[in-house]
Amino acid sequence: MAVGPRSAISARTEPRLVRWILILVALLFVSTFIVLPLVTVFTEALRQGGRAYFAALADADARAAIGLTLTVAAIAVPLNLVFGVLAAWAIAKFEFRGKSLLITLIDLPFSVSPVISGLIYVLLFGLQGWLGPFLSEQGFKIIFAVPGIVLATIFVTFPFVARELIPLMQEQGTDEEEAALVLGASGWQTFWRVTLPNIRWGLLYGVLLCNARAMGEFGAVSVVSGHIRGLTNTMPLHVEILYNEYNFVASFAVASLLALLALVTLLLKGVIEWKVGRGLKGRGH
């Protein structure tokens, strides 16, 4: 019995060497694979000075790519927000047949390569696909057009909100909703006044990750886009094209915007985690 505390201390203090090696390895790994590339993006983008940097961003094709990326995110993220809340609500608060199947399906985009996801849409909506001929007769163009990019992006990013909310809502249970109903609230009032405020931070977190991925998605979008400059090029695709044309400054300039997005996302994520942590310690707001 007396050995207990002593060995507990020694378990933490004795392999000092091991501790330092682990920390060193982690730091080395992070700086090589994350910090270094990030720094490279910005140094390459600014290699020829600020003027060249902004000129690259002001280019018509670059502006079109930025515009398209924002448009796609503006459609995909709200849709996935609504879908994610609905799916999480259904899974967390009700018992029904096929629930585990639904959970598996929600996870599917995570387990499938994005390129395959893109191909699925080509197979469905392409000219040789199942629905393609019918849709093109009606005058709808999905593949190699903006709708295809939006669809592929929605597919790839739809787990983010749902995955974030399901465990949260499961943990919170249905007690508060029942209490609201007993007190005379309608389903709608219950959702707006009780459910939504309870999940707001988790929801924001999910939306943030969803947005980051929607703007940064390459594989699936690449397959369905057709790479038409000024029309179906999103920012990641535009970065690739510029790079392949040895236009490194412009390429890295556009890439730096995506890197910036990542940094802002990281920052907001940190803020949300801090907020939630504080909330758990007993502060309401």
Added chain:
Amino acid sequence: MEHSPAIHVKGIGKRFRSFVALQGVDLEIRAGELLALLGPSGSGKTTLLRIIAGLEWPDEGELLLNGDSALRRGVRERHIGFVFQHYALFRHMSVTENVAFGLRVMVRQRRPSDAEIRNRVQRLLDLVQIGHLGDRFPSQLSGGERQRVALARALAIEPSVLLLDEPFGALDAKVRKELRRWLRQLHDRLKMTTVFVTHDQEEALELADRVVVLGHGKIEQVGTPEEVYGAPRNPFVFDFLGQVNRVRCQVRGGRPIVPYAHVEQLNGDASHDGPGTLYVRPHDVVLQRDPAGPAIVRFVGVVGPVVRLEIEVVVGAPVVEAEMPHHVYAGYRFTAGDRVSVRFRAATLFSDVPVEPQVTPADLSLQSADL
């Protein structure tokens, strides 16, 4: 109003898949009474409460609230105050907003003005004695305070009936006792029909006007605390309410035969010969020092309001528990190893043989002859 009960449960049945939660439950709850639904877990007591509230729907039966059928009305329209076991306070709202919730979600025509809401909330908080905590959030409150907030929130909509699910279950013993007394006083003041669910017999017996004992989805007995404790109708109720010794015996000629004990007052039906079980409360077990006695004292516990003794009557058989006041014990000073004789001052017999005996005229005459 005088004639129709506040809550009338008629033949309610409910199953969850293969599990039968409630079965043919009939119950009349009088206006203004404080009623306890008492039973072990799985007895269906919470399900019954939730059916009354409209949070659960029965598979069969009818429910009347103040004489009107309630099953056609949803939970919103029943106008019932419900206090959840874990309070279910809205965690992102202050205490004031929690209590105001039921008023704020009313349709505009019926919703009081903001000033009126503020007034009413403050009055309610004062009523439950937490007037100074309005700005706190639920996570900043103690269990007892949360309970009071939950109660104030339920009362805010001026419900016709108040339902409480294990109201003291999540509290420590001291707070529990205090809050129990306070709830009783509050009920006496508000005179609101109140039903609470509990698995704690002491709580039910101390607090309620009437107790409904539930077991396996059925009502085992309904009565005042004195009735259910003093005259349990069946072994289940006996087991569930208070400490009891179960003594196996043989019934012969209208008397239970226990080799080591004399039964003074016998309750129950002894008309059927055969094996049976005597239910004896520990305070009805009387011991006498007797060197030739059939039983041996195995344990004496003097701590507490009464002295508790354990008696070995037959080697290997379950011990018999006895209780006596300290002043009685002082006259004997039993210690472990003493030989004693045993008397049962009162015991209730439940025969093993017929659960629902077919009563024939012959049986009746036999019974009365024996009595």
